[in-house]
Amino acid sequence: MKKSFSVSTWLLPAVSGLIFIGLWYSVRVVSGLQSWILPTPGEIMAAAVHEHTRLLAAAGHTALGALGGFLLAAILGFFTSLLLGLSKSLRASLYPWLLMLQMTPVIVLTPIIMLWAGPGMPGIITITWLISYFPIVANLTQGLLSTDMNHVALFRMCNANRWQEVLLLRVPAALPYYLAGLRIAATLAPIGAIFGEYMVGNASGGTGGLGFLVYSYNTQIKIPALFATALTSCLLGFVFVAAVAWLNWALLHKWHDSFERADH
Amino acid sequence: MKKSFSVSTWLLPAVSGLIFIGLWYSVRVVSGLQSWILPTPGEIMAAAVHEHTRLLAAAGHTALGALGGFLLAAILGFFTSLLLGLSKSLRASLYPWLLMLQMTPVIVLTPIIMLWAGPGMPGIITITWLISYFPIVANLTQGLLSTDMNHVALFRMCNANRWQEVLLLRVPAALPYYLAGLRIAATLAPIGAIFGEYMVGNASGGTGGLGFLVYSYNTQIKIPALFATALTSCLLGFVFVAAVAWLNWALLHKWHDSFERADH
Amino acid sequence: METVPPIVKFTSLQKRYGVGPVILDAINLTVAPHDFISFIGPSGCGKSTILKLVSGLSPGSTGELTVMGVKPREARDRQAFIFQDATLLPWLTAQLNVELPLRLRGRPEAERQTIARKMLELVGLAKVADYYPRQLSGGMKMRVSIARALTLAPQLLLLDEPFGALDEMTRNRLNEELLAVRAVAPFTALFVTHSVSEAVFLSNRIVVMAANPGSLHAEVAIDFPYPRRPELRGHPDFQAKVNEVTRLLHEVEIPPSS
Amino acid sequence: METVPPIVKFTSLQKRYGVGPVILDAINLTVAPHDFISFIGPSGCGKSTILKLVSGLSPGSTGELTVMGVKPREARDRQAFIFQDATLLPWLTAQLNVELPLRLRGRPEAERQTIARKMLELVGLAKVADYYPRQLSGGMKMRVSIARALTLAPQLLLLDEPFGALDEMTRNRLNEELLAVRAVAPFTALFVTHSVSEAVFLSNRIVVMAANPGSLHAEVAIDFPYPRRPELRGHPDFQAKVNEVTRLLHEVEIPPSS
Amino acid sequence: GQKTPAAAASGAALVKVRFQTDWFPQPEHGGYYQALAKGYYAAEGLDVAILPGGPNAQVMSSVAVGRADLGMTNGDDVIVAVARGVPIKMVAAEMQRDAQGILFHAEHPIRSLQDLQGKTIMAGAGSTWIEVVRQKLGVKFNLIPLVGDLARFVNNPEFVQQCFVTNEPYFVGQRGVSVGALLIANETYEPYRVMFAGQTFLTQHPDVVAKFVRASLRGWVDYLTGDPAPANKLLAAKRSDLTPEFMAYSIKAMNDYQLVLGNAAKGERVGLLTAARLTKQIALLQEIGVLDKPVAVNEVATFEFIPAQP
Ligand SMILES: Nc1ncnc2c1ncn2[C@@H]1O[C@H](COP(=O)(O)OP(=O)(O)OP(=O)(O)O)[C@@H](O)[C@H]1O
Numbered sequence A, B: 001m002k003k004s005f006s007v008s009t010w011l012l013p014a015v016s017g018l019i020f021i022g023l024w025y026s027v028r029v030v031s032g033l034q035s036w037i038l039p040t041p042g043e044i045m046a047a048a049v050h051e052h053t054r055l056l057a058a059a060g061h062t063a064l065g066a067l068g069g070f071l072l073a074a075i076l077g078f079f080t081s082l083l084l085g086l087s088k089s090l091r092a093s094l095y096p097w098l099l100m101l102q103m104t105p106v107i108v109l110t111p112i113i114m115l116w117a118g119p120g121m122p123g124i125i126t127i128t129w130l131i132s133y134f135p136i137v138a139n140l141t142q143g144l145l146s147t148d149m150n151h152v153a154l155f156r157m158c159n160a161n162r163w164q165e166v167l168l169l170r171v172p173a174a175l176p177y178y179l180a181g182l183r184i185a186a187t188l189a190p191i192g193a194i195f196g197e198y199m200v201g202n203a204s205g206g207t208g209g210l211g212f213l214v215y216s217y218n219t220q221i222k223i224p225a226l227f228a229t230a231l232t233s234c235l236l237g238f239v240f241v242a243a244v245a246w247l248n249w250a251l252l253h254k255w256h257d258s259f260e261r262a263d264h
Numbered sequence C, D: 001m002e003t004v005p006p007i008v009k010f011t012s013l014q015k016r017y018g019v020g021p022v023i024l025d026a027i028n029l030t031v032a033p034h035d036f037i038s039f040i041g042p043s044g045c046g047k048s049t050i051l052k053l054v055s056g057l058s059p060g061s062t063g064e065l066t067v068m069g070v071k072p073r074e075a076r077d078r079q080a081f082i083f084q085d086a087t088l089l090p091w092l093t094a095q096l097n098v099e100l101p102l103r104l105r106g107r108p109e110a111e112r113q114t115i116a117r118k119m120l121e122l123v124g125l126a127k128v129a130d131y132y133p134r135q136l137s138g139g140m141k142m143r144v145s146i147a148r149a150l151t152l153a154p155q156l157l158l159l160d161e162p163f164g165a166l167d168e169m170t171r172n173r174l175n176e177e178l179l180a181v182r183a184v185a186p187f188t189a190l191f192v193t194h195s196v197s198e199a200v201f202l203s204n205r206i207v208v209m210a211a212n213p214g215s216l217h218a219e220v221a222i223d224f225p226y227p228r229r230p231e232l233r234g235h236p237d238f239q240a241k242v243n244e245v246t247r248l249l250h251e252v253e254i255p256p257s258s
Numbered sequence E: 001g002q003k004t005p006a007a008a009a010s011g012a013a014l015v016k017v018r019f020q021t022d023w024f025p026q027p028e029h030g031g032y033y034q035a036l037a038k039g040y041y042a043a044e045g046l047d048v049a050i051l052p053g054g055p056n057a058q059v060m061s062s063v064a065v066g067r068a069d070l071g072m073t074n075g076d077d078v079i080v081a082v083a084r085g086v087p088i089k090m091v092a093a094e095m096q097r098d099a100q101g102i103l104f105h106a107e108h109p110i111r112s113l114q115d116l117q118g119k120t121i122m123a124g125a126g127s128t129w130i131e132v133v134r135q136k137l138g139v140k141f142n143l144i145p146l147v148g149d150l151a152r153f154v155n156n157p158e159f160v161q162q163c164f165v166t167n168e169p170y171f172v173g174q175r176g177v178s179v180g181a182l183l184i185a186n187e188t189y190e191p192y193r194v195m196f197a198g199q200t201f202l203t204q205h206p207d208v209v210a211k212f213v214r215a216s217l218r219g220w221v222d223y224l225t226g227d228p229a230p231a232n233k234l235l236a237a238k239r240s241d242l243t244p245e246f247m248a249y250s251i252k253a254m255n256d257y258q259l260v261l262g263n264a265a266k267g268e269r270v271g272l273l274t275a276a277r278l279t280k281q282i283a284l285l286q287e288i289g290v291l292d293k294p295v296a297v298n299e300v301a302t303f304e305f306i307p308a309q310p
């Protein structure tokens, strides 16, 4: 996290990756599991190569849904948290309903989503949004409330209004919280989109995304290809996580303590 | 959030609840939606009363899975984050694999979970854990890295070892982050358990947990009962969220800026 | 003095934090326009609390306090506060930290930059305008905080040990600059310090406080005319006042029992 | 002095932060056991940086620095540092903050509590042992921080303006207490202050620093014998030393250009 | 959906019709694709869009709210939905009996539903047939929810799960596992798979419904008895994972089990819905408590579009 682009960022995961893959192979050997329960990394890679055109096309489709839902969550989450951070009474009146929205199983909402957002991409984006929205709100709200009271006193003395206090003080101070929320959302977006494809993607030709491939490989018991699909979804997620990590670095490295000072 | 148990904690959500319910009814009237798409709160309550024995039994079952998964996530998440916070190289080697675990669609892992954890409660708890684990890790890790550098300097000067630095400094400083993570996990645990029941559950007599009811009411198009099930799951979630809110208050109110000083 | 309405008026004010012990008791004080009052007293006697009360950041418990005839909070737009800690925003450079109050009042960017730069020059920090707070030394941070408060040209300035972290020469120079600013844009000042000579040099009134509970022990009028020249510090009358205040201070400072 | 190994030895040390400008240049200084050296100089000249170098919190850029014959970091177990900010942990009471270094060294609880209470009494804060930092005044926080550093009975004590936020009497009293502690458990001290008389009262050597880049301008030996009595402050020799250091300080303090 | 077909009906332009299927494109929809490919719809003046479905396809609500004009699904689902006030109505049978079956390993065969006694079955929670087996046949078994995977089945020779007889047996067979499938439909419980239309659409455009049913059934007969290649080509274009072997298997299963064309000996024929069977069906659903109030046959279905005996 600290020096963003150093060797260790690449070398160590690679080494631990080798260990991980070694472990994987030995689990296979020791447990006597078969390929259609736990394929080896080699088998998965072979399947990925073999199926790469389908995987790529599907990843493109899922990426669109994931990106849409993620951006929606990032933006709406930001503004919702502002509202919640702005006043205690807004918080008391809105938070319980937000919690309910988050805690209602998506399947219950699917018919309504189908009806209002429409099936296909709009529905997929809505479901992805629903899944990645709350972590952002919960985090940013906690961040907005955690502002240093001395800084708040400074703003009060400058006669700052509530909006200035939130936008110029609480929001920058809460950025690390927001970014932690975005990081969670980034990992949720691709699986959210896959889930969304499952739930509402079908009604208008849901044979596009990774969600469909998961279904298809599953019924065809093409387990290595199924794991290759999961791997593709992980890679997609990594792109999102990397984007958030970059944003984190860009916004915080100059001043925040999670980045070590030049030399101190 | 601030004064934990004041009137506004109950009064305002109640008022906003009335508004919300009013809006709900008017949506029904204006949009001409019917009961099988969006039942009214009245219909949902009636269904809840009618089905209350099944709902209660199912809620008990789901609560068990949710609690197990939540506790597992809270505990394992804590220790994982310690490892990640302890050293940059551990972080670089473990974080990518954690991300992969989080980003692999659960359906791909289901056969392995069934095999290793077993179906029924163990599998449900595993899936709930999988779903609520990462938000805790992501948050606490960010928190552990955000420690005030001046405090770190203090610990270095006291020749504190890495473990002392983490346990006595970074962990208390990161508590607000951990609690925000727990709050997210608290909302995820019941839906995670419901999802888990659907994936690996095991019911004799069709009365497993809420997950069974969701799918069974859904196939039977008992939509008000379906919403009543969702409501039950929300209520379950509120219990978790309330527990986390209490913990938050107990751990932070004496010293943290998210709780206003006695009078300042 | 009878005709001019007071800038700050304490009437039998008492202060506790929450349900804690009495921190300030029976405070009666009337601050006239253009007073420069220094508060001096033992650590923990309630000097910062007095300023927090005047600023409205902390409410009084019993008694009355008005600032410019209204409640403290309502007079905030005419006050500025230099806190005991520098309280800089870590994500803003020195320059932007100084600009902050102007930004909060919606002043145009060009004006903000000019004023901020002028103030940074005044405190000798123009060279580090682009540094982030974590790159500044303790004294430099405090000076940025002083520059920030001065941008507003307030009617009432609250200063909580602003010069405590500075070396003597910088401190003396800033004392003089402060009086020079005040000559151009007059303000009333409530000033907390631990330096008797600084208090004598700057103020027309010095309030010596006692602790347990905090109360106003004595007041000393310092009637050297303004503008005051640096040479004043060498004058025997100056030394006499310093000695008088020091003596009063020794009266209240019983070594803290425990 | 030739036979005893130095406690701290700077050899042509230069320091930059990252790729920034030179902060300290050509620092050569040998600190003998039981030296009490005060550093005095303009704000931002690098006094805190010197202490950070000795503590190993910040590395030197070129040149050499050894502490008790080894690298600074390796000598940390025999050092204690009083930072310019109080740096208290907000989730611990005053008492627990003071106990912290002992806890980190694994001392038994009973011993910790006794020592911490003694130190809190020394700085006059036994009454607020159960307060959280946010309930303490600025000076009280600094005193907790002093108490904390003294619990360790270090061989080398680094003090960065520990008494800057305190009133004169508390300050004088703590000066005397510090020397009393030192008489019982002798330590070498590197002390940063802006008060010349404090420096003269405490130290056997005073280093006057110049800025831009920070460097050692002159050194003054203060050879009043220890233990030093409060009466020393009234002695004419004392005043002479104060004047000498002040004069040296005026040499280096060109009013900050901008 | 009200706006779509009305205007165009008179002119030369084709009438647009949206038909919602219940799953990803597959041979079980072959008849419709055949009608499309061979121009049977166009010949009736229809421009049919076949909307793919999938898990949770929401076929009935799609049609009910007018996102599609007609749809297809399991017959008893339609009965239940109508009873709950969903404004749809059956217009013809697609299959004389539902294709749902029980998939088992050949070494542990399930010969009748009674054989499920004491077993653990992976099946869709809330499915009607489960209640029938439990209540009418008195068979007790343990239920685990149906997810998309077959790996567990392959892994465990005692595993039993719900399937489509036209579908899963093929894939498991591909893995070298010898399996069998028992069709769930029997004398007691024999639901149709049906085509249905939205109430509004039905009242406003009975002519379009008639044309649609006619062309679809023609497509089905052609698909199952003639050359299925045109439909299979369309299907393969929609889904790259459909192999010719699999499609051939599905077609064979639909014929072997007499799903679509029916058992002539029992008086069944393509598209036929009978009031008698539906009445029996409704009574059964009510008896096992899936329906909480009775519903009349003519609320559930209309028989006017069912072609007369050829
Ligand atoms: N982390 C850092 N990064 C970059 N520059 C720094 C950093 N810390 C200090 N400096 C610079 O080093 C110089 C010396 O700082 P230092 O804190 O040592 O001064 P000081 O003598 O202690 O001043 P004061 O009396 O105001 O505390 C200053 O110019 C400051 O801007």
Ligand SMILES: Nc1ncnc2c1ncn2[C@@H]1O[C@H](COP(=O)(O)OP(=O)(O)OP(=O)(O)O)[C@@H](O)[C@H]1O
Binding pocket: B261, B262, B263, B264, C017, C020, C023, C042, C043, C044, C045, C046, C047, C048, C049, C050, C084, D128, D131, D134, D135, D136, D137, D138, D139, D140, D165, D167
């Ligand atoms: N938020 C608070 N809650 C409870 N007690 C407080 C709070 N703030 C200050 N106090 C108490 O009030 C008393 C006065 O504090 P104050 O900060 O006003 O002292 P001060 O005169 O400014 O001291 P110093 O010179 O050390 O800054 C102290 O005893 C302190 O413990």
Ligand SMILES: [Mg+2]
Binding pocket: C047, C048, C049, C084, C160, D137, D138, D139
């Ligand atoms: Mg104070």
Ligand SMILES: [Mg+2]
Binding pocket: C137, C138, C139, D047, D048, D049, D084, D160
């Ligand atoms: Mg310093």
